[in-house]
């Protein structure tokens with residue numbers, strides 16, 4: 024009985040995967056990523072569970088875990104009857120975010136905010152598991168009023184009020200059933216970042232690009248920013264493959280509508296570039312101009328993530344070259360998105376499932392982006408992010424923006440084997456729609472994986488070959 028159920032315990036695990044050994048996930052700013060998760064498990068007295076994680080790239084994951092403990096502790100003894108509704112989830116978010124002492128070490132940014140994401144996402148996961156529906160379906164079945172009740176509006180009502188959101192959501196009710204049918208038939212469009220990590224040699228980039236075409240992808244992203252000549256060479260290499268009709272033979276032909284404004288090549292292939300914040304504003308403009316021959320759709324994270332006006336300036340200066348600006352994976356709260364949208368600083372809005380404090384805050388950003396007509400193309404990758412974001416994009420398509428024509432969701436093919444319900448793509452390079460009624464927010468992990476990679480005492484980290492590496496990581500000496 025729900026009435027008797029309450030949150031009785033939680034665990035937090037520091038999970039780290041040695042991805043720096045392969046160069047996976049490397050970019051101009053992050054050359055030694057050990058993909059990591061601060062993993063939170065909530066349990067009720069009746070044995071129900073909820074899983075949530077937040078993503079880091081290694082050192083400091085223990086600090087985030089300590090913050091997750093602080094936030095999760097606030098839920099102890101809370102009755103699930105108070106949590107398990109749209110309004111209850113809305114109140115839960117406000118409650119977790121209004122602790123004055125924890126707020127002081129943010130507010131709503133940094134370690135405390137990403138830690139809050141792990142806990143908030145765990146509560147949503149528990150609710151979805153409780154209802155025996157994947158998370159996207161739980162939200163898609165909310166009435167517009169319930170959707171609004173679950174959404175965080177604090178500090179963004181100057182861009183969108185709950186009343187405006189309600190009107191927008193009601194308008195999108197029409198056609199929802201048709202969109203769901205289309206989604207189930209087609210999947211959700213995706214792009215791949217896996218071909219062009221910074222640390223990959225040219226041969227590997229070429230091989231992975233061909234493999235991505237064979238998987239059905241027509242959007243590709245490459246990491247740039249350390250060396251113009253190298254970037255020009257690698258971009259020309261990718262373009263030479265993705266623009267070659269022979270290389271793309273048999274790949275599904277993308278619709279003209281899906282390519283509008285994306286600088287697609289003759290085969291309908293789109294190329295994007297990502298510099299992971301490496302430049303100052305002027306530097307970004309000059310550097311990207313030097314890459315214009317590759318015809319990228321957008322430059323992602325050209326400069327510091329907090330520099331809203333800098334992004335606006337870069338967008339303005341690159342407009343004559345038809346190169347757009349995308350950012351958001353390090354936008355630390357909804358207020359940054361509000362400003363990016365208000366300043367017309369972005370062409371593409373890249374929410375992150377763990378940088379923002381969970382589903383409630385993300386719903387607010389989806390609503391603002393829809394109001395401003397900016398497509399949402401979430402950041403994925405890392406460990407677990409790919410699992411999460413497919414739910415968010417589905418919610419955006421079904422309930423909020425009502426379109427997926429120009430959207431593409433990042434797909435990164437790493438570490439999926441550790442999850443009980445890993446994300447997957449179909450033969451057209453589209454995300455499959457999560458459909459297991461027991462998967463919640465799709466972030467459950469195999470116990471064996473957790474036992475192996477929990478840090479520093481998991482079996483991977485205590486075996487012989489990892490021992491020296493462990494010392495190196497602790498001391499910050501590790502080099503990919």
Ligand SMILES: [Mg+2]
Nearest residue numbers: 297323324352
């Ligand atoms: Mg990125």
